[in-house]
Each structure stands twice: as C-alpha cells, then as structure tokens.
Amino acid sequence: MRISQIGEFGLIERLKNILSSQLIGDDTAPIQIDSKTFLLTTDSMIEDRHFKRFYPPQAIGWKVISINVSDVVSSGGTPLYALVSLALPDLEVSYVDALYSGIKTACEFYGCQVVGGNLAKSEKISIDVFMMGKAERFVSRAGARPGDKLYVSGTLGDAKAGLELLLFEKKHYEEFELKLIERHTRPTARIDYIKHISKYANACIDLSDGLSSDAWHISNMSRVRLSIKKDKIPISQELYLFCKKHGKDPTQYALSGGEDYQLLFTHPKDRYNPFLDMTIIGDVEEGTGVYLNGELMHPEGFDHFKL
Amino acid sequence: MRISQIGEFGLIERLKNILSSQLIGDDTAPIQIDSKTFLLTTDSMIEDRHFKRFYPPQAIGWKVISINVSDVVSSGGTPLYALVSLALPDLEVSYVDALYSGIKTACEFYGCQVVGGNLAKSEKISIDVFMMGKAERFVSRAGARPGDKLYVSGTLGDAKAGLELLLFEKKHYEEFELKLIERHTRPTARIDYIKHISKYANACIDLSDGLSSDAWHISNMSRVRLSIKKDKIPISQELYLFCKKHGKDPTQYALSGGEDYQLLFTHPKDRYNPFLDMTIIGDVEEGTGVYLNGELMHPEGFDHFKL
Numbered sequence: 310m311r312i313s314q315i316g317e318f319g320l321i322e323r324l325k326n327i328l329s330s331q332l333i334g335d336d337t338a339p340i341q342i343d344s345k346t347f348l349l350t351t352d353s354m355i356e357d358r359h360f361k362r363f364y365p366p367q368a369i370g371w372k373v374i375s376i377n378v379s380d381v382v383s384s385g386g387t388p389l390y391a392l393v394s395l396a397l398p399d400l401e402v403s404y405v406d407a408l409y410s411g412i413k414t415a416c417e418f419y420g421c422q423v424v425g426g427n428l429a430k431s432e433k434i435s436i437d438v439f440m441m442g443k444a445e446r447f448v449s450r451a452g453a454r455p456g457d458k459l460y461v462s463g464t465l466g467d468a469k470a471g472l473e474l475l476l477f478e479k480k481h482y483e484e485f486e487l488k489l490i491e492r493h494t495r496p497t498a499r500i501d502y503i504k505h506i507s508k509y510a511n512a513c514i515d516l517s518d519g520l521s522s523d524a525w526h527i528s529n530m531s532r533v534r535l536s537i538k539k540d541k542i543p544i545s546q547e548l549y550l551f552c553k554k555h556g557k558d559p560t561q562y563a564l565s566g567g568e569d570y571q572l573l574f575t576h577p578k579d580r581y582n583p584f585l586d587m588t589i590i591g592d593v594e595e596g597t598g599v600y601l602n603g604e605l606m607h608p609e610g611f612d613h614f615k616l
Numbered sequence: 617m618r619i620s621q622i623g624e625f626g627l628i629e630r631l632k633n634i635l636s637s638q639l640i641g642d643d644t645a646p647i648q649i650d651s652k653t654f655l656l657t658t659d660s661m662i663e664d665r666h667f668k669r670f671y672p673p674q675a676i677g678w679k680v681i682s683i684n685v686s687d688v689v690s691s692g693g694t695p696l697y698a699l700v701s702l703a704l705p706d707l708e709v710s711y712v713d714a715l716y717s718g719i720k721t722a723c724e725f726y727g728c729q730v731v732g733g734n735l736a737k738s739e740k741i742s743i744d745v746f747m748m749g750k751a752e753r754f755v756s757r758a759g760a761r762p763g764d765k766l767y768v769s770g771t772l773g774d775a776k777a778g779l780e781l782l783l784f785e786k787k788h789y790e791e792f793e794l795k796l797i798e799r800h801t802r803p804t805a806r807i808d809y810i811k812h813i814s815k816y817a818n819a820c821i822d823l824s825d826g827l828s829s830d831a832w833h834i835s836n837m838s839r840v841r842l843s844i845k846k847d848k849i850p851i852s853q854e855l856y857l858f859c860k861k862h863g864k865d866p867t868q869y870a871l872s873g874g875e876d877y878q879l880l881f882t883h884p885k886d887r888y889n890p891f892l893d894m895t896i897i898g899d900v901e902e903g904t905g906v907y908l909n910g911e912l913m914h915p916e917g918f919d920h921f922k923l
Contacts, residue, residue: 351733
C-alpha cells in the first residue's frame with residue numbers, strides 16, 4: 310500500500326497510533342512546565358512544493374516563520390523561540406543572506422527569536438522551522454461546543470488567487486493583483502488575535518489547507534456538526550475583481566484555497582469582538598460533519614499525498 | 617560568491633551575524649524558563665547524504681533520534697520532547713511504519729517522546745528532528761580551561777569504517793565488520809554520561825564531524841590550545857582488525873571519521889570517573905589551535921559544503 314492510497318491525514322493517524330501519542334494531531338503540542346503551558350510546533354517549506362526558486366528569498370524567509378507563528382496563534386499562544394533547519398544546494402551566499410534577512414524581519418515583527426538551527430546540503434532548498442511558544446490556555450481543535458458560532462478572521466481565497474497570478478509570470482500586474490500575490494508570498498500570522506483566541510475560543514485552527522478541509526478537523530476532533538452559510542464567507546474586493554476578470558467563482562477559491570493563514574474558530578455569539586476583522590460564517594451544532602447551506606461539504610483543500 | 621567558497625562553518629558565522637544571536641553555534645541553545653534551563657536543538661538526515669534508500673528504515677529512525685539526543689547530552693542535558701518533520705516521496709506505507717517504529721524504540725530507550733511533527737511530499741526522504749531537553753547546568757563548547765584534561769568517551773573511527781563496509785554491499789560480513797556497520801547505522805547517544813558531563817565538564821561537544829574538526833570548535837570557542845597525544849586516542853579492536861585487513865591507518869579513521877557520536881570534553885584530572893569508558897587524550901593549555909603530537913592539526917572532518 311502506497312502513501313497516496315491513504316493520504317497525508319491517513320498517514321498521520323497511522324503514525325499517531327505507532328507512537329501511541331495523544332499530543333499529535335493539533336496545530337501545536339502543548340507541554341506543561343511548572344504549571345505553565347508551552348507549545349511546540351514545526352512546519353516546512355520545500356522548493357517546487359511550496360515555492361519556486363525565482364521567488365524573492367526574503368519573502369520565503371518571512372513566510373516560513375509566519376506559518377509556524379500561525380500554528381502557535383491558533384493554539385492561543387505567543388511565539389518565543391525558533392530553530393531553522395536548512396537544506397540547500399551550493400547557492401550564491403547572497404541568496405541565503407536574503408532568506409535569513411526575511412527570517413529576521415519576521416521574527417522581529419512577531420516578537421520571537423531564532424536560537425539555533427542546522428545546515429545540510431541537498432539538491433533542492435528545504436526549510437524546516439521549529440517553534441516554541443507560550444500560552445495562557447491551550448486552545449485545541451477539539452473544544453467546539455454546540456451553540457457556538459463559527460468564525461473566520463480576514464478574507465479567504467486570496468492566497469490561491471495570488472499563487473495563480475504569480476505563476477502566470479506576467480510582465481505587468483495591476484494593483485489588486487499585486488495585493489493578491491502578496492497574500493500568497495507574504496502572509497501575516499494573526500498575532501492581533503492572540504488575546505481573543507486565548508481568552509474566548511473553544512476551538513481554533515489556522516487555515517493552511519483550505520476551509521473545506523480544515524473545518525473537518527474541528528468537526529471531527531470536537532465531534533460536532535458545522536453548518537456554514539455560503540454567502541457569509543468573507544471575500545476580499547481583490548478576489549472579486551480577480552474572479553470577475555477570469556470568470557471564476559470566488560466562493561470556490563475561499564473553500565478550496567490553501568495558505569490563507571486566517572483563523573477558523575468557535576465561541577458563543579456574545580464574545581464577538583467588533584475591533585477584529587472577524588465574521589460569523591455559521592453554527593456549531595450537535596451531530597457530525599461539515600455542511601455548506603445544508604449540503605455535506607467535501608474536503609477540497611490540499612493533501613500532500615492524495616492522488 | 618558560492619556557499620562552497622566559505623563552507624558550512626563560514627555560512628553559520630554569517631547567519632549568526634545576520635540574526636545577531638549569541639545563542640547560535642553550540643550543540644544546543646539554552647533557554648531559561650523560571651530559572652530552569654531548557655535546551656533546544658535540531659538535526660536532520662537526508663537521503664543520499666546521510667543514508668541510502670536500502671538502509672533498514674528502523675535504523676534510520678533510531679539514528680535520527682540518537683543524533684539529536686547526542687546534542688542534548690553533550691550540553692549536559694536530558695532529552696524530553698521531539699518533533700519529527702518528514703519529507704518523503706510516495707513510498708510504501710510499510711517503509712514509514714518501520715521508520716517510525718525505529719523512532720519510537722529510540723524514544724523509549726532515551727526516555728523522551730515525540731509530541732508532534734509535519735509531513736510533506738518531496739523527491740527524496742528527509743527527516744528533521746527538533747528536540748527539547750532539560751539541564752541542571754548548560755555545558756557549552758566555550759568553557760574549557762587551561763589545566764583541564766581532554767577526554768573522549770568510547771572509541772573513535774568505528775562509524776567511518778562501518779560506512780565503508782556498508783557501501784561495499786558484500787554478501788557476507790564477518791562478525792567484527794557487522795559491529796562496525798552497527799556503529800554507523802545504529803549509534804547510541806551517550807546518555808550514560810549525562811550526570812558526569814552535567815556535573816563536571818567545563819566544555820563538551822559530540823563528535824559528529826570527526827575529532828580533527830570538532831576539537832577546533834572547543835579550541836576556538838574556549839580560546840584555548842588543545843594538545844592531543846596520538847597514541848592515547850582510543851581505537852576499538854574491530855577498527856584495528858578492519859585496518860589490518862585493508863592496510864589502513866586506524867588513527868586516520870579516528871581523526872577524520874564522522875558520526876561516532878562520542879563525547880569530547882574537558883575537566884580537571886581529579887574528576888576522572890573509572891566507571892565510564894573515558895580516555896584522557898590530551899591537555900587543555902593556554903594558547904590557540906589544536907595540536908597532535910606538537911603539530912598543528914588540520915580539520916579533516918565533514919563540511920557539508922566545502923569543495
């Protein structure tokens with residue numbers, strides 16, 4: 310049996326069983342030190358999987374830190390320390406300098422620091438970041454309660470449109486197109502939500518694979534039904550313009566588009582915070598599964614291995 | 617300028633400067649939480665760099681945990697938690713099962729646990745492990761004092777001979793050859809030294825690149841001269857047999873052979889512990905550089921990038 314036959318998530322379940330660990334399977338692993346909660350997580354970016362060689366290396370450095378911070382934030386935590394494990398070919402030193410200046414800029418922005426790492430030679434560039442954070446309270450994917458509202462931060466689908474635009478490799482991009490590209494190459498982890506998530510969220514996940522996939526993780530782990538209303542899903546002006554120009558359906562981008570690094574979370578309606586860009590997109594109910602306007606929603610997001 | 621022109625260690629120096637971090641450059645990064653010291657480190661194994669596809673995957677899993685534990689031990693610490701970031705092609709699931717059973721066996725042996733990880737698809741197998749440990753006292757590479765004796769644990773050069781034997785891909789191996797191969801494929805981090813290092817060592821490093829390279833890190837960071845006596849370097853019976861059979865010089869294997877994962881450390885002579893397999897190989901003196909029988913010793917160990 311090949312990995313592609315069971316998919317990324319099938320393989321994760323299998324490895325969880327081999328390791329007989331309860332901690333594996335959330336955005337971060339919470340560990341206790343003297344009654345304080347610390348979070349450990351890792352995420353990687355691999356050439357030709359997550360980025361192309363022609364991408365600006367500063368942006369890659371920024372992004373690889375951001376996607377790890379995003380996991381820490383979705384668990385209700387603040388990032389503290391990072392380690393960077395870098396495998397790369399015999400490149401120009403200036404490329405690595407630029408990559409690390411992106412890493413440094415991101416760490417300064419998020420208030421964390423790189424304390425170590427590792428270097429190895431390989432044919433393609435691969436960057437693994439390990440991050441340690443701290444949380445007042447660990448927010449898992451498993452705590453959603455019937456009666457909660459389902460929320461997302463920001464707008465969805467922008468990064469997918471940005472990736473498509475980037476791969477066109479056009480000579481000239483319009484203003485709104487550049488904004489979408491920036492959403493793909495330079496996502497910002499939602500550290501402005503840390504206090505809100507940490508205080509009020511019953512469950513949270515960051516949207517890395519796409520809403521239609523990631524919502525299932527909350528549904529499965531919390532053993533609840535999520536009912537999403539299609540017309541409530543927040544779409545940016547830029548994505549509307551993109552979809553109009555190319556005859557595409559913006560909702561499709563919002564559902565299947567990965568790498569937005571927005572937050573999907575649940576809590577009672579009275580915890581709504583009007584100072585954050587949060588939108589109610591549905592309800593948490595008794596039951597199982599994820600439904601869109603009453604119809605079962607199939608995961609269309611990214612799976613590294615599924616054919 | 618290409619990375620190969622400045623080498624792995626030139627690049628590390630450069631990245632330290634970009635990040636302006638004092639913590640980078642030791643076997644682990646020590647972090648303080650409530651006056652307790654925790655250690656963070658990462659090390660990786662990449663297909664065709666550190667192992668071949670035909671190696672038993674259990675052994676690869678064992679080794680990738682061991683090389684991280686070795687870094688924690690050389691800093692005087694005990695391993696606690698690990699994260700495993702795995703990039704791999706669409707392999708048989710049984711391969712990944714076996715890899716993880718090796719990881720699990722190692723974690724049980726060393727008393728640590730895998731709490732999370734990440735999966736991505738790539739052309740070659742690459743395993744990054746991140747490890748967190750705890751130390752009563754952080755032992756760095758920088759604390760060696762003139763007057764200290766220089767010690768190593770175990771015997772040196774075995775892993776290099778084992779690698780060569782493995783690559784012969786012979787049909788039949790003799791008993792002593794199998795032992796050498798095991799030293800390469802299944803090294804054991806010296807957790808039996810944790811208390812000794814933590815209590816008594818002024819400086820310590822684990823021998824991953826080879827004595828002739830790794831000794832320089834202690835010399836440079838401690839600003840001392842290391843004088844090594846050639847005939848004191850401990851050589852195993854198996855390596856003697858191997859060298860006799862193939863007309864090789866065992867000292868050469870001990871100096872340039874990487875991946876022994878033995879410990880090189882310094883402390884006063886009266887801290888010698890006869891219950892451990894430690895050998896005095898030389899002296900720590902005022903001055904700079906590493907000397908072998910009075911002659912300056914050039915690093916011949918492994919550099920990922922130097923041509």
